[in-house]
Amino acid sequence: MLYSDKVMEHFGNPRNVGVIEDADGVGEVGNPVCGDVMKITIKVNDDRIDDIRFQTLGCGAAIATSSIVTEMAKGMAIQDAVKISKNDVASELGGLPPAKMHCSILATDGLKLAVDDYLKKHGREPIAGEVKSADPTFDPHEDDEH
Numbered sequence: 001m002l003y004s005d006k007v008m009e010h011f012g013n014p015r016n017v018g019v020i021e022d023a024d025g026v027g028e029v030g031n032p033v034c035g036d037v038m039k040i041t042i043k044v045n046d047d048r049i050d051d052i053r054f055q056t057l058g059c060g061a062a063i064a065t066s067s068i069v070t071e072m073a074k075g076m077a078i079q080d081a082v083k084i085s086k087n088d089v090a091s092e093l094g095g096l097p098p099a100k101m102h103c104s105i106l107a108t109d110g111l112k113l114a115v116d117d118y119l120k121k122h123g124r125e126p127i128a129g130e131v132k133s134a135d136p137t138f139d140p141h142e143d144d145e146h
Helices: 005-012 060-073 086-092 098-121
Strands: 025-030 037-045 048-057
Touching: 005 060, 025 098, 037 060, 037 098, 048 060, 048 098, 060 086, 060 098, 086 098
Parallel strands: none
Antiparallel strands: 025 037, 037 048
16 A cells, blocks of 8 residues: 555654644544544634644554644634545545545544534534544445455
8 A cells, every 4th residue: 555755744743633622622533443533623713723633543544634634724714624525635645545535534524523513512503514434334445446
């Protein structure tokens, strides 16, 4: 399995690692099939993501996708951040092997859940839409090439 230089860079030197203790929103996702677990915490100011951190237990691709999602979302309006797609993440990383695309789904879902958590805490309606990994029938490898 070949990874792009950017995937390797974000795996070896991940950005925004950690937890925001007084986070405005928290998104936790995991997949028992592959064993990846991600937690994304956000600090929001005027509906913009002021700060974002992640903790990931998983493979190199899981760490790299978490890292790049935090870089992409930082400073974005929350309504734009929830539109970051798995393909946006893969593209930003210079591509991901098909067997690792589920990592980009987990990372974007963690961000969506953090934004919706923030909105719910403030009595507002969620805006993230579908969170694939929250569906118990979600198979992270359904798109894998075998």
